[in-house]
Amino acid sequence: xxxxxxxxxxxxxxxxxxxxxxxxxxxxxxxxxxxxxxxxxxxxxxxxxxxxxxxxxxxxxxxxxxxxxxxxxxxxxxxxxxxxxxxxxxxxxxxxxxxxxxxxxxxxxxxxxxxxxxxxxxxxxxxxxxxxxxxxxxxxxxxxxxxxxxxxxxxxxxxxxxxxxxxxxxxxxxxxxxxxxxxxxxxxxxxxxxxxxxxxxxxxxxxxxxxxxxxxxxxxxxxxxxxxxxx
Amino acid sequence: xxxxxxxxxxxxxxxxxxxxxxxxxxxxxxxxxxxxxxxxxxxxxxxxxxxxxxxxxxxxxxxxxxxxxxxxxxxxxxxxxxxxxxxxxxxxxxxxxxxxxxxxxxxxxxxxxxxxxxxxxxxxxxxxxxxxxxxxxxxxxxxxxxxxxxxxxxxxxxxxxxxxxxxxxxxxxxxxxxxxxxxxxxxxxxxxxxxxxxxxxxxxxxxxxxxxxxxxxxxxxxxxxxxxxxxxxxxxxxxxxxxxxxxxxxxxxxxxxxxxxxxxxxxxxxxxxxxxxxxxxxxxxxxxxxxxxxxxxxxxxxxxxxxxxxxxxxxxxxxxxxxxxxxxxxxxxxxxxxxxxxxxxxxxxxxxxxxxxxxxxxxxxxxxxxxxxxxxxxxxxxxxxxxxxxxxxxxxxxxxxxxxxxxxxxxxxxxxxxxxxxxxxxxxxxxxxxxxxxxxxxxxxxxxxxxxxxxxxxxxxxxxxxxxxxxxxxxxxx
Numbered sequence: 001x002x003x004x005x006x007x008x009x010x011x012x013x014x015x016x017x018x019x020x021x022x023x024x025x026x027x028x029x030x031x032x033x034x035x036x037x038x039x040x041x042x043x044x045x046x047x048x049x050x051x052x053x054x055x056x057x058x059x060x061x062x063x064x065x066x067x068x069x070x071x072x073x074x075x076x077x078x079x080x081x082x083x084x085x086x087x088x089x090x091x092x093x094x095x096x097x098x099x100x101x102x103x104x105x106x107x108x109x110x111x112x113x114x115x116x117x118x119x120x121x122x123x124x125x126x127x128x129x130x131x132x133x134x135x136x137x138x139x140x141x142x143x144x145x146x147x148x149x150x151x152x153x154x155x156x157x158x159x160x161x162x163x164x165x166x167x168x169x170x171x172x173x174x175x176x177x178x179x180x181x182x183x184x185x186x187x188x189x190x191x192x193x194x195x196x197x198x199x200x201x202x203x204x205x206x207x208x209x210x211x212x213x214x215x216x217x218x219x220x221x222x223x224x225x226x227x228x229x230x231x
Numbered sequence: 232x233x234x235x236x237x238x239x240x241x242x243x244x245x246x247x248x249x250x251x252x253x254x255x256x257x258x259x260x261x262x263x264x265x266x267x268x269x270x271x272x273x274x275x276x277x278x279x280x281x282x283x284x285x286x287x288x289x290x291x292x293x294x295x296x297x298x299x300x301x302x303x304x305x306x307x308x309x310x311x312x313x314x315x316x317x318x319x320x321x322x323x324x325x326x327x328x329x330x331x332x333x334x335x336x337x338x339x340x341x342x343x344x345x346x347x348x349x350x351x352x353x354x355x356x357x358x359x360x361x362x363x364x365x366x367x368x369x370x371x372x373x374x375x376x377x378x379x380x381x382x383x384x385x386x387x388x389x390x391x392x393x394x395x396x397x398x399x400x401x402x403x404x405x406x407x408x409x410x411x412x413x414x415x416x417x418x419x420x421x422x423x424x425x426x427x428x429x430x431x432x433x434x435x436x437x438x439x440x441x442x443x444x445x446x447x448x449x450x451x452x453x454x455x456x457x458x459x460x461x462x463x464x465x466x467x468x469x470x471x472x473x474x475x476x477x478x479x480x481x482x483x484x485x486x487x488x489x490x491x492x493x494x495x496x497x498x499x500x501x502x503x504x505x506x507x508x509x510x511x512x513x514x515x516x517x518x519x520x521x522x523x524x525x526x527x528x529x530x531x532x533x534x535x536x537x538x539x540x541x542x543x544x545x546x547x548x549x550x551x552x553x554x555x556x557x558x559x560x561x562x563x564x565x566x567x568x569x570x571x572x573x574x575x576x577x578x579x580x581x582x583x584x585x586x587x588x589x590x591x592x593x594x595x596x597x598x599x600x601x602x603x604x605x606x607x608x609x610x611x612x613x614x615x616x617x618x619x620x621x622x623x624x625x626x627x628x629x630x631x632x633x634x635x636x637x638x639x640x641x642x643x644x645x646x647x648x649x650x651x652x653x654x655x656x657x658x659x660x661x662x663x664x665x666x667x668x669x670x671x672x673x674x675x676x677x678x679x680x681x682x683x684x685x686x687x688x689x690x691x692x693x694x695x696x697x698x699x700x701x702x703x704x705x706x707x708x709x
Contacts, residue, residue, distance in 0.1 A: 100640065124361065152479070159475055166468045167418040169361075196360065196666070203670050204361045204429040204709070206324045206471040210478065210495035211299050230299060230324045230471075231430055231640070 100205075101212065101228035109150065110180040112215070112223040116154060117161045117187065120208075121172035123229065124165055126200035130173035130191045138164050139179070139186030150215045154225060157185045158208045162229075166204070169194040206230040233273045235264075241691045245273065245289075250491070251280040256288040256625075260688050263293050266637065266680065270295075272302035278493040279307050283501070284315025286567045286574060290626055292581050293688035294635030294680065298323065300496030303580035306629045308565065310574050311502035316490070317510055318499035319481055321577030323558040324474045326514055327404075327521035328432075328465030330604045330632075331529055331554035332615065334452035335459065335547045339438045341540055342458050342704050343660070349436065349539045350662035350705045356535035357427055357434060357528055359709040360666025364426030370527060373417060373520075376424070377409035380519030381526045381554070389530045396593040398554040399583055402522045404561060408512030412469065413476055416513075420469025420520060425527035427464050429670055429709030433606075434532055435461045437613060437701035447599045447617050447698045452550045459701055460536070460549070461613060462528050463606055465558065466521035473517045477510045502575055511560070518559060525554055552615070553602035555582055557632045565627050576627045584618035584630035584695045603695045607634045607682030609663070609674060609708070610656055613701045614686045621693030630695045634682035643678035644669065652676075656706070665708035674708060 102119040106112040121127070140156045142148050148156075164170050174190040194201075207230045215225040235257065236244040243264065245255030255276040259267055267273065272295050279301055280289035286308050295304035300320025309315030342349060358364040369387040370376060376383050381402030384390040395402040412420075427434060439457045442448045453459070466473075484500035484507075485492055492498065500506040529551075537544040560577045567574065585592055585601040592601055600617035607613045622628045638646070647655070649668025652675045656663045665671045689695045 155479075163415050163419065163472070166361075166471075167415070167421075194361065201361050201667055201669075203667055203673075206430075206468075207475045209299050210482075210498075213495075 100231050101226065103224065103226050105222055105224045107222060109217075109223055110177045112225055113154065113157055113180055113185055114175050114177045114187065116158060116225055116227060117172070117175040117189070120158055120161055120205070120227070120229065121165065121175070121189075121191070123231070124202060124205055125171045125194070126202060127173045129198065129200040130171045132173060132190050133192040135188045135190045136164055136168070136170055137186065138189045139184055141184040142182065151210075151213050153185065154215050154227070155208055155210065155213065158227065161189065162205055162208060164189055165194075171195070171199055203231055233277065235268070235273070241293075241688045245276055245280075247280065249277070249281075250493070251277055251289075252283070253280050253285050254288050255280050255291065257291040257295065258631075258688050258692050258694070259293045259295075260684065260691070262684050263680065263688065267291075267295060270297055272297045272304075275300070275302040275494075276305065278497060279305060279321070281491075281493055282307070282309070282316055282318065282497065282499060283490060284309040284311070284313040286310050286313070286315070286572070287627065290629070292626075292629070292631035293685045294580070294631045294633055296635050298579060300494055300498075301577065301579045304631060304635060305579045306577065306581045306626055308567075308574040308576045308627045309502065310567070310572060315502050315575060316499035317502055317507045317560055317575055318497055318577065319474045319477050319510060319514070320494075320496040320498060321579050322474070322514060322560045323579050324471045325465035325558055326470035326473060327518035327556045328463075328558045329399075329521065329525065329554065329556040330606060331462040331525045332552040332602070332604045333460040333529060333533065333549045334457060334552050335533075335536075335549045337458035337536075337540065337547060339456050339458065339704070342436055342438070345539065346436075346660075346662040346705050349536065350664045350707065352535045352539035353434060353436075353532055353705060354664035354707050356531045357707065358425065359427040359432075359707060360429050360670075364423050366422060367425060367527065370424050370523060373421060374409045376523045377412055377516035377519055378407050379403055380407075381522040383519075384523055384526055390526045394526070394551045397551045398522060399556050400561070400591075402526075402554070404515040404518045404559070406511060407515035407519050409516050411509050411513035412473060412516045416469045416472035416476065416517070419472045420467055423467040423469070424520070424524050425531060426467065426524075427528060427707070427709045428467050429667060431674060432464045432709045433461075433609060434463070434528065434707045435609070435613075435703050436536070436705040437461055437703050439699050440612065440702040441700040443697040443699060444617070447696075448615075450595060450599050451552050451602050451615065451617075451698060453552070453615060453699045458704075459552070460529060460532055461604070461606060461701065462525050462532070464521070464525055464528055466517040467524060469520050470517040473513045477513065480506050481510065514560065518556065521556075522554065553604060555602075555604060557582055563628065565623070574627070576629070578629055580632050581629045582632045583628055584616070584622045584626075585628045586618045586620040586623045589618075589623070589628070600696075602698075603630050605631060605633060605682060605686055608676040608679035609703060609706045610659060610661065610676030612682065612703075614682060614697060615699045615701065616686065616689070616695035616697050618695050619693050622695060625692070626694055630689050631685050634679040634685055636678060637680050638678040640673040640678075643675050644672045646672070646677060647675055648672055661703050661706060663706045663708065667709070671708060
């Protein structure tokens with residue numbers, strides 16, 4: 001029975017589960033979750049993955065330190081078919097001649113930011129080729145008196161994720177949001193240093209653009225965002 | 232659809248309407264107009280014409296296509312004394328993306344028979360694709376490069392004094408303020424110098440297939456059958472980050488002075504504002520980084536070419552023909568309505584193309600006009616032209632910069648895989664190497680317009696004149 005320890009400092013239960021299940025190669029569609037302690041501090045879940053049962057053990061780890069526990073050295077055989085809890089996204093093809101973009105739909109703004117970051121990362125490196133070996137903290141700060149509309153928040157957050165990928169050559173497969181509030185956005189980007197020989201690199205991304213950027217909360221409460229990047 | 236008024240074979244006027252302050256002018260023939268007419272880029276020309284202080288026309292070169300804010304292939308000049316603005320959207324994310332052409336004493340046969348080996352050597356020598364390059368101790372002082380550009384590398388063995396005379400603005404855009412380039416931009420740029428990047432960036436060995444103007448070609452050092460090195464790259468992550476960092480600042484600056492923007496990517500600030508000075512200082516620094524980047528790429532490529540052909544580097548007798556910006560905004564003197572005026576010229580996907588006699592041209596080119604280097608797609612050909620008086624009269628000394636995309640990247644990818652494109656290129660006698668095969672399929676020759684059509688228009692318009700045509704033998708892509 002595999003166990004996984006994860007950072008749970010303030011991240012949502014959904015994000016935590018998604019991350020954990022992915023590390024185990026479990027399919028969340030068939031995951032049964034039980035026993036959730038208050039504050040997301042202690043979660044026990046029983047995902048019934050491809051190989052039967054596995055237990056997710058809620059952890060307490062120092063966020064600044066390295067991620068200590070993955071079930072084994074073998075990365076999960078996740079595929080794009082893996083159902084995502086919370087955020088879901090699709091690559092959006094546009095009619096324009098010099099760009100790429102994506103649309104993200106999610107249950108909450110936090111999941112939307114999380115999904116957008118993963119969609120952005122997927123434009124640079126095909127996610128299944130990336131192993132979850134390391135994590136980096138990534139975030140934006142919002143000044144106390146600053147009014148940051150949602151599109152600006154999304155723009156700045158994605159710029160930060162892009163910076164992490166481009167300046168630090170870090171290939172991102174999963175993003176867990178730790179915070180999304182008036183002080184800013186903070187997340188954990190999980191993946192490994194870029195390896196041109198092993199990773200399925202799709203291409204560089206120059207920048208996030210304001211072109212066609214949309215972010216909205218729909219009447220049914222779901223969130224939707226559209227982002228176009230310059231490649 | 233916008234109403235375009237045909238003036239002659241290659242000129243189309245977009246009459247002023249709505250919030251436009253000046254007319255638009257598109258250079259195109261019938262063939263190119265079929266691509267342009269229904270493209271959102273025509274609306275973008277109209278959008279540019281609404282910006283404060285614009286003088287002359289909002290111009291579009293024949294390779295115009297949709298871009299962020301300004302169209303790619305767009306040229307516009309702004310008068311600071313009429314509230315004129317500078318807009319990062321008029322320069323683009325890849326600040327001073329540009330091209331550089333070297334002539335060599337090698338001939339077709341020297342490269343043709345060994346082209347695969349030479350291609351491998353070039354691909355090894357010049358980092359390409361996503362991520363960083365190879366460090367070189369001679370270019371370690373980033374602040375010096377941001378301030379001095381290619382000129383800061385004279386004496387290192389990478390750049391000679393003769394080289395800087397053949398670079399736009401002498402290899403250093405004046406007014407660079409390295410402190411305005413933030414930490415993020417520095418982090419992204421650090422270590423990327425001397426690397427191609429990805430997307431449409433490339434380096435090529437071409438053979439001079441045809442010479443149209445023997446005298447001009449001789450001045451430029453180009454002879455039929457000779458081998459040239461062509462480099463297309465820019466300011467890498469450093470420039471992208473400068474642009475991204477400044478967009479928010481410019482959006483707030485535009486709002487503060489009540490400029491109505493038809494498109495957020497046209498964020499701008501009055502040229503006399505602190506925000507504009509900040510952008511221009513950072514942009515010039517990023518442009519200087521790009522000059523140094525292309526210099527180091529060429530240096531690495533020429534060393535590898537010499538080694539792969541069993542020669543000493545001196546024996547290549549490589550000579551820099553010209554190095555020119557495709558994405559830039561800078562102050563230049565031009566005549567507007569017959570009056571001399573200092574204006575801020577934005578060229579986004581457009582080449583400076585100064586005509587004969589211009590004081591800023593090196594002495595040996597002054598009579599001929601500035602070399603204008605126009606790459607085509609990687610499978611067909613590229614052109615070298617020289618700037619004409621028409622450019623000075625009509626386009627603020629500017630010409631087109633390339634073939635222009637015909638198909639979106641995603642559509643191009645569906646046409647053929649990277650491997651298939653590589654095989655087809657090999658069938659045509661072209662050795663292709665790439666860091667990413669997926670970018671090869673996006674860059675397939677069919678994804679671009681025929682650059683001969685584009686060049687034909689600027690020649691008919693009297694903007695620039697054809698000097699030579701180059702055909703690729705070796706292509707290295709990002």
